[in-house]
Amino acid sequence: MKENFLGVDVCNQTYEQITSSLMNDIEKNKKSFIVAINPEKIMKAQEDVSLKELLNKADYQIPDGIGVIIASMLKGGKIRKRVTGIDMMLALCDAAWKNRKTIFLYGAKPGRADEAKQKLEERFPGLQIVGTLDGYVKDDALIRQTINDANPDIIFVAKGSPTQEYWIVDHMHQLAPKVYQGVGGSFDVISGHIKRAPAGFQRLGLEWFYRLMKEPWRWKRQLLLPKFILKAIKK
Ligand code: UDP
Numbered sequence: 001m002k003e004n005f006l007g008v009d010v011c012n013q014t015y016e017q018i019t020s021s022l023m024n025d026i027e028k029n030k031k032s033f034i035v036a037i038n039p040e041k042i043m044k045a046q047e048d049v050s051l052k053e054l055l056n057k058a059d060y061q062i063p064d065g066i067g068v069i070i071a072s073m074l075k076g077g078k079i080r081k082r083v084t085g086i087d088m089m090l091a092l093c094d095a096a097w098k099n100r101k102t103i104f105l106y107g108a109k110p111g112r113a114d115e116a117k118q119k120l121e122e123r124f125p126g127l128q129i130v131g132t133l134d135g136y137v138k139d140d141a142l143i144r145q146t147i148n149d150a151n152p153d154i155i156f157v158a159k160g161s162p163t164q165e166y167w168i169v170d171h172m173h174q175l176a177p178k179v180y181q182g183v184g185g186s187f188d189v190i191s192g193h194i195k196r197a198p199a200g201f202q203r204l205g206l207e208w209f210y211r212l213m214k215e216p217w218r219w220k221r222q223l224l225l226p227k228f229i230l231k232a233i234k235k
Pocket of ligand 1: 185
C-alpha cells in the first residue's frame, strides 16, 4: 500500500480508494491524518528528522508532486497519478456531501474560510460545513472549544506546511473530528483569491512550469526536483 522515497512513506491509492477508506474510518470512529507529499518536503525531511517522523505518522501520505510519480516510475513502483491536496479535499467534500458527513474549515486569513465555505456550499448544495475559524487565532483553548462544539467529522487545516501537520498531530487526540487533512493554501484557491494553473498544465503535470513562469524567483526551489529524482533512484 505504501512506497518509500528517501525514508518518507507515500501511499499509492487513488482518490476513490482513499475517500472510501476515510468514510469507513469515520464510521468506525477511527482517527486519520492526511498529508500531501512533494519532493520539496522529502528533501527537507532529509535534514530534519522530526519532520520525517511527522510525515511518516500520517495515515495517508498523498503523492502531490510530479517528482514523486517520476521517482516511483523509475523505481518500479505503482504510483502513476498525482493525488493533490486540493483535489483530495474536494473529493472528500463530495464524499461528505453524499454520505451526510460534517466539515470544519480551520485556517487562512480572517474571512477566507467563510468565503471558501460559501463556494463549497454553492458547489455541493446541502453540504454541512458546521464551522470555520481563521488561522491567526492564538487562543488554543478557544480553538479546541470551537472545533469540539461544532463536532465535525472532517477538519481541513490550512495553515501552511509543516505548521498545519505539527498542529494536527499535537491536537488530533483531544479533538472531535475523525479525519484531519492539512491543505496549505487551498482556502485561498477555493475562495478565488489565488489562481491554480490552467487545467491543461495540471493534466500534464506541468503545474511547476506554470508557477516558474509566474514566479520566476522560485527557480532555486525547483532545482530540488531533479536533485530529488537523482537521489531517489540512486538509493
Ligand atoms: N496561514 C495561517 N496561519 C498562519 C500562517 C499561515 O492560517 O499563522 C495560512 C495562510 O493565510 C495561507 C496558508 O496558511 O492561507 C499557507 O498557504 P501556503 O500556500 O503558503 O502553504 P503551502 O501550501 O505552501 O503549505
